Amino acid sequence: MRDLTLRPSPISSTVDFLAEGVQHGFLRLPYSRDDSAWGSVMIPVTVVKNGKGPTALLTGGNHGDEYEGPIALFDLARTLKAEDVTGRVIIVPAMNYPAFLAGTRTSPIDKGNMNRSFPGAPDGTVTQKIADYFQRTLLPLADIVLDFHSGGKTLDFLPFCAAHILPDKAQEAKAFDLVSAFGAPWSMKMLEIDAVGMYDTAAEEMGKIFVTTELGGGGTATAKSARIAKTGVSNVLRAAGILKGAVESATTTWLDMPDENCFSFAEDAGLIEPLFDLGDQVKKGEVVARIYPIGRTGVRPLDVAAKMDGILAARHFPGLVKAGDCVSVLAVET
Secondary structure, eight states: OOOGGGSOOSOEESSOTTSSEEEEEEEEEEOOBTTBTTOEEEEEEEEEEESSSOEEEEEOOSSTTOOHHHHHHHHHHHHOOGGGBSEEEEEESOSSHHHHHHTOSSOTTTOOOGGGOTTOOTTSOHHHHHHHHIIIIIGGGOSEEEEOOOOTTTEEEOOEEEEEOOSSHHHHHHHHHHHHHHOOSEEEEEOOSOOTTOHHHHHHHTTOEEEEEEOOBTTSOOHHHHHHHHHHHHHHHHHTTSBSSOOOOOOOEEEEOOSGGGEEEOSSOEEEEESSOTTOEEOTTOEEEEEEOOSSSSOOOEEEEOSSOEEEEEEEOSSEEOTTOEEEEEEEEO
């Protein structure tokens, strides 16, 4: 079997990650296609470096239909000055750039979900090649990783910053310190349904301090969610000692996702009626949503009941639901 780790990445950078100052450029991935035989995917990147200090890797657009991260990071890339930085900031506003351009969760080129593609492969699909570059080039440069998410077109979340419970409690504590500094209205001790192949997992297994967000959803951003993202990224950089200035204080409510009972899934397709709104208190056994069969009238809807007491932290967004879709996520205050 070939050892693909010995094969170099096909991605080249037009910026020098070791150079001082502010640089704007691209991660260029050759991509031969019908409309451009010697074409490339050009992923925008900014590097701001000033002296010695920690490195923060800031990413958005891991999923292409989530916009708070790209808004905050395109804005930060144009405004961040080298003299305000101690260390280095690497900004990639849209990791899965083809998905971002298409406004879709996954890449239109290969249907790749960036957040399920790690560690990637240098001779794989376009999405796998991007993941491989992050795995082998960008993540090793970083001390801190902030990856922005929201619900995209299919989910809506309370606006929260989050980190994971980890075996390394020192690493975990540093991550939750940055979650607190981010200053979102809600802060989450997050549970993943399936952590295999995630950017989060790749970073955490390298010992990086990893934080993430879910800042709304519905396939758009709001003025409020964009403000939360902009303030949060500046706060994280300040708390890490990379950006000058004090952390902007904010009140946050801590939530925990203790186990898989947090999640409810649709067992049938149909028209969904939410019975609770985000932030509402829900009791175990209460019906959080009804799913109406849409093939005929006069049929009793399917009730989706809560498996635990908690706060509604996320819900299915579109009006129609398919079997297997996540209907709701509950969390508990800590």
